[in-house]
Every structure is written in structure tokens, then in C-alpha cells.
Amino acid sequence: DAKTTQPTSMDCAEGRAANLPCNHSTISGNEYVYWYRQIHSQGPQYIIHGLKNNETNEMASLIITEDRKSSTLILPHATLRDTAVYYCIVTSQGNLIFGKGTKLSVKP
Amino acid sequence: DAGVIQSPRHEVTEMGQEVTLRCKPISGHNSLFWYRQTMMRGLELLIYFNNNVPIDDSGMPEDRFSAKMPNASFSTLKIQPSEPRDSAVYFCASSPATGEETQYFGPGTRLLVL
Numbered sequence: 001d002a003k004t005t006q007p008t009s010m011d012c013a014e015g016r017a018a019n020l021p022c023n024h025s026t027i028s029g030n031e032y033v034y035w036y037r038q039i040h041s042q043g044p045q046y047i048i049h050g051l052k053n054n055e056t057n058e059m060a061s062l063i064i065t066e067d068r069k070s071s072t073l074i075l076p077h078a079t080l081r082d083t084a085v086y087y088c089i090v091t092s093q094g095n096l097i098f099g100k101g102t103k104l105s106v107k108p
Numbered sequence: 109d110a111g112v113i114q115s116p117r118h119e120v121t122e123m124g125q126e127v128t129l130r131c132k133p134i135s136g137h138n139s140l141f142w143y144r145q146t147m148m149r150g151l152e153l154l155i156y157f158n159n160n161v162p163i164d165d166s167g168m169p170e171d172r173f174s175a176k177m178p179n180a181s182f183s184t185l186k187i188q189p190s191e192p193r194d195s196a197v198y199f200c201a202s203s204p205a206t207g208e209e210t211q212y213f214g215p216g217t218r219l220l221v222l
Contacts, residue, residue, distance in 0.1 A: 034210075043112075043199050043213030044151070095164070096211060098151040 004088045009103040012082075018075040020102050022088030025069040031092045033064060035073045037084040044087065044098070047073065078106045110134075112214035114200050120220045126188040129217045132181055133202030141211060142175055142185050143199040151199070157183065190221045 005023040012018040024033065034049040048055055048062045050071075055062045061074040075082055087101040113132040121127055133140045141156040155165040157177045165175070172191070177183040187194055197218050201211040 038151075043201070043216050044211075046210050046212065049210065095153055095156070097153070100150060 004090055004099055006086075006088050006099065006102045008100065009105070011105050011107055012075075012078045014080060014106055014108050015077055018078040018082065018104055018106070020073040020075075020086050020088075020104065021070065022073070023070045024088070024090045027068050027090050028092070031090050033062065033068075033071050034089040034091065034096065035060070035062065036087045036089065036096070036098075037082075038087070038101070039081075039084040047086075078104075080106050080108065082106050112200055112202055112212055114198075114214035114217050116217060117215065118218045118220075120222065121190055122222050123191055124189045125221075126186065127190045127194075127219060127221075129185040129187075129198050129200075129219070131183045131185070131200030131214060133183070133200070134212055135181065137202035137204050137212070138180075139203045139205065139211075140177060140183050141201040141203070142183070143201065143213075144196045145199065145216075146196045154185070187219075190219075192221045195219055195221050 032049050032051050035047040036044045037047055038044045048057055048060050050062045050064055052064055052068055064071045083106045085101040085103050087098050089096050115130045139158050142154040143151055144154055145151045152167055154167045155175045156163055160177045173187055175185045197216045199213050199216045201213040203211045
């Protein structure tokens with residue numbers, strides 16, 4: 001599975017959009033980009049995934065660049081409850097390999 | 109839907125004791141995963157099952173760890189004998205199908221081995 005690179009931490013003001021970047025320059029054609037998050041003391045939670053098209057669901061939007069080497073997770077209106085560690089994972093094998101993720105702090 | 113259920117939620121035991129962690133996956137899901145999370149190593153996959161059969165146990169740290177899935181609605185992760193370095197949060201997750209990376213995680217079992 002391709003390796004991903006994410007910033008260690010980010011801050012976001014409550015009510016503003018949170019844009020979390022992820023680099024995956026070695027991604028191969030059959031690998032998906034998955035995003036999970038882990039709120040303190042809870043199990044990881046699936047957010048969204050995509051192959052090459054942009055995706056949107058009730059939680060977030062996923063923007064994948066045309067060359068697929070990077071992506072951005074967008075939380076359109078961040079709330080305090082969105083404070084969590086966000087993991088970007090690239091995989092085609094059915095297994096999730098979690099890196100260190102980005103610790104997002106949403107501040108009032 | 110109750111989601112993935114794990115028990116116990118917290119376990120404190122002494123070194124050398126046997127520990128059994130339990131997991132009930134979401135009904136209808138065919139794959140089940142066991143993970144361990146520590147501050148040092150992050151979240152690691154230990155083993156996963158598909159249709160109750162162990163597919164990949166390469167993440168199991170050593171022979172003291174064993175996992176079983178006797179039926180589609182129940183799995184156990186056993187540590188015998190336990191050691192202080194086994195202290196961690198153990199998560200169980202299930203997914204609808206093989207190769208389906210949308211996994212649904214349980215709340216975890218926080219294990220402390222003294």
C-alpha cells in the first residue's frame with residue numbers, strides 16, 4: 001500500500017471549513033484513498049473514501065487531484081465535536097494501515 | 109443497529125494471568141479485524157478473519173496471542189500469559205465484505221497489565 005504524508009496538527013475555528021491535506025505520491029491505479037477519524041478514547045470512525053472522483057457525503061467532502069498524488073478532506077462547518085485525529089489511508093488490499101494522522105483542534 | 113460490541117470495556121490484570129477479550133461484529137458483516145493501539149506504536153492490525161477463517165495473522169506479536177472466531181457473531185482475542193507490555197487499547201472492527209475497507213470499529217477494550 002502507498003505511503004501517506006499528513007501534517008502533524010492543525011487548528012480550525014468553529015464554524016469555518018477545515019481542510020486537511022494528504023500526500024500520497026506513490027499511489028497506484030487500483031488504490032483508494034480512505035479517511036477515518038478517531039475522537040479521543042473512541043474507536044476510529046469511517047468518514048469517506050474515493051478512487052479518482054471527488055466525493056461528498058453527510059460528513060465531509062473528499063477532493064482528489066487529477067494526478068491522484070494528493071487529496072484534501074473538507075469538513076465544511078467544523079464544530080468542537082470534530083476535534084479528533086484524522087487518518088488518510090491508501091489501500092487496495094482490504095487492510096487499513098494507520099499512520100500518525102493529523103490532530104485537528106477546533107477552537108471556539 | 110448496535111454496532112460492534114466489545115467486552116469488557118476495561119480490564120486490569122496481573123502479569124502472568126490469562127486475558128480474554130470479546131467481540132461481536134455487526135450482523136451480516138463477513139470480515140472481522142483485531143487492532144491494538146499504544147502511544148508508541150499507534151494503531152496496528154493484529155489479525156483479520158473472513159467468513160470466520162483467519163486470513164492474515166502476521167500482526168500477532170507472538171505466540172502468547174491467539175484469536176478465534178467460532179461463528180459469524182463472535183470472536184475472542186486471548187493473551188496467555190499476559191505481560192505489562194501488552195497494556196494497550198484493543199479494538200475490534202467488522203466490514204461487510206472481503207476487500208471492503210469501510211470498517212466499523214467497536215469502542216475498544218482498555219487493558220492494563222500490572
